[in-house]
Amino acid sequence: MVKELTIEILALVDPVVDKLKRHQLSGDKTIALEISQLLMRVISAARWNSPFELIQIIRQVGKTLNTAQPKEIITGNIVRRVLAIIRDEVEEEDQDKDQTMMNSIFSLLSTQKPDKKIYQQSKKQSSDFRSIIIQGIRDLVDEITNVNEGLENMAVDLIHDNEILLTPTPNSDTVLKFLLKARSKRKFTVLVTENYPNGIEQAHKFVKTLADHKIETVLIPDTTVFAVMSRVGKVIIGSNAVFANGGCLSNSGVSSVVECAKENKTPVFAVAGLFKLSPLYPFNRDDLIEVGDSGKILNYSDFKLVDNVDLVSNPLNDYIPPEHIDIYITNIGGFAPSFIYRIVLDNYKPEDTHLD
Template structure:
């Protein structure tokens, strides 16, 4: 499951960079299709004459203003007529200058040469006419891009950098978890642990540098008991197990040199000694999105005993072990090993009996009190938030 988690994170990284690339391409296409020159509204065509109208101009009622004035001036002498005509002409010029010019529009059925308005947000604005400067060769770069456009990021380089960050996280995760040890382990405490995990070892070693405490180590029969026996006896055998487990020699040597007393007990004595334990610190194979975990076979029995005695259970694990999978069928998460570890083949054929050797146990979230990761301590109910921050929904199911 850990390999699947790393693959999901790499897929999420690739999807994120691909989305950023699409957004950049969209910006480039938008900049290429939009004229950056300021647009001025086109001049409105008008058939009205802007100079002052003469006396022969038609009035609003269809009659001629000049004819009416001439009819009124009949019977008068020429001097008085010239004076009247000059005063009427000046009054007409003042009125025409105060009125806006009359604009004549063509029929709505006729087609215009202006481009149509294509956006509903520009219905009240003038249509943008392409500027002849936008097509001038001076605004184009030698690579074919117009000025103001930016180059897309190197997709491959970004993905490689992201993978490098994940690799750095994996190399530092145990040390980051160990930095929280002094906050949870105090002097003269009795701590029960199970298996010889690298993460648990560094966590205990960091606290042992400044605190004195006792470690009770359950033997974890039948799959890891030989390695556990070697831890206490100081006789490390050749290992062929999980790479995440530390060699018994390193585990035992570093803790005893730091003044930690390591006591080996059989699995059957866990419940009897749980009342003397201050806290349980466990490693894990993987952590599920609901707060449960998959760990070495026998872990659930220890967690159940701790719950009965009200002993806090602390699980140390890196974020890379946190899986977005929900245990709808937790039995499918349990792997089975060689049954001869439980009942040797030398015992002969046995009828009407099936021998099973589960390698892992599923521990529900209600049996765990605290998870300590490289991001700090978290309650089991908070893990869903960390899952949503590290994985994408489309990558949960392969």
């Protein structure tokens, strides 16, 4: 059943696989856009007789991308979104065809094993189908590029005047846009953690941008979070991926910040574009967390220390359990973590949760 990808498609996929492996794509949004562009090209290059063959091809591409960078959730999300678009289209065609004879109970019994012959598409049909799918992906790309617009509109509702906010994720572009938008209506102070060692340069740039936009900004070391938390009104975090259970992945160190916020009963809200929602469940924490360069913690030139240390670790991410987050703010509105699974169901098909 699993077909190997044809050479033409491999030629399209391989450069992206390399980029993923080398971590040359930085930023979740860039990855999302790159993957959807790739899938668009794959769909226009691929040959298929039935939509199911196309689905197989896309799944195969998804698997290849996943093995290239198993800890990158976004690639899988986009592949699954595209698969959902295709399946939706198939269903629609399905309904058009046998509207007359099928009632719902009968369809329940009979569509378990769809007769593939029905879906043998003629050439004209398949080119129509292709253009519809590509249009669907274009819409997805639009959604990803304009993700901040939907988010920003909620900013004013969530921040009051003279509030003190704290953000432990200065590398998040979404958080930055969110705060800048909020500044147009409200005056507030933002505490920004350094995110040493992985995000310190970004933190400095982030802080500077905020200050240039006349937002009172205070840069604090990661250790100071506990000391200032009692004065903080809200904690705002960016996320790398949101799981179906309502938990999310974020920068390392964020987990302790939100735990501290919980301890002080400070509300925590996470901002995330819709494309970051994933149908996966975080069953094994260790599978999710990527480990980075330990040379950022102990210099390799510091041979005396390196020689005597048993273990140095530099995790890049932290898993944040759903109970530590109060709301998620997405481009389609705010949701409680317990509701995320519904949004996931709206955007993905359960058949595609596992690409293997």
